[in-house]
Amino acid sequence: MNGGPLGSFPPPHPGTAAAGGPPVHPVNPFAPPGPGGTVPPPPLAPHGPGQIPYGYPGGYGYPSQPHYGGGAPGPYGWPGGAGDSNGMGIAGMVLGIVSAVGFCMWPLAVVLGILGITFGAVGRGKARRGEASNPGQALAGIICGSVGIVLAIGLGVLLIVQP
Template sequence: MPFGYPGYPGYPGYPGYQGQVQGPPGYGWPAMPMAPANGMGVTALVLGIIAAVGFCLWPLAIVLGILAIIFGAIGRGRAKRGEATNPGQALAGIICGITGIVLGVALLVVLIAVPDDAFEEDGAASGDAGYSTTLVVRS
């Protein structure tokens, strides 16, 4: 069929005719939508989970918790602007980051406030330094 023949896609009466010949994207066609920038929310969630679960390593938990809060706030801002589609992940990262910080600080307070004698096996405070003594008998 030649171009312009009735029933051909370029014919004016053809359904969907827009008055232009098809070309590569960017030449009269709508641009491809941008992929959502979800990296900050995902990063906040991962760091927050690591901080909350690994609170026994309290210095690392506190640092990772702070980073999770920062990345979560940036991710929530991107979601509000429409650049990201995961505001829930960013919020979960903030919550887990706060939890990791609280648990890490609580562990630090326990380690500082509780005396070392409380962790002995027999439960009684003794005056020795924890070393065993032996008796040597010479004949």
């Protein structure tokens, strides 16, 4: 043990800059090779250079793409045509939720609930025929629209019948 100011550290190795010897220059791994040395070529992929990885669309890039969507396969193999008419189910769900949440505005909530049920039913039919991919959202529009109508009518009756 060394009782010096460094505590229990061993003395520096002779020949290092800390021991007063010549400074040690570490080897730079990024330096070009010395005389007579050559750099090996970079490694190649198993199937050769320039291969496009799986899942990227081939032939649908900017220069050769005749149209921008609607049937052309998208990235990662997702078809571009599926789910093109999800608007009815989404509209039914949004209107149903607004009807159920805003039932205190009971005349408006009844109208929005009827529209939510209507759009939800149309969206559910499109999903059943395979034209849309959101049958759950359309069903949520039907359910929330029905709940909004029941709550709004109940509140309206309560306000009208109240003495």
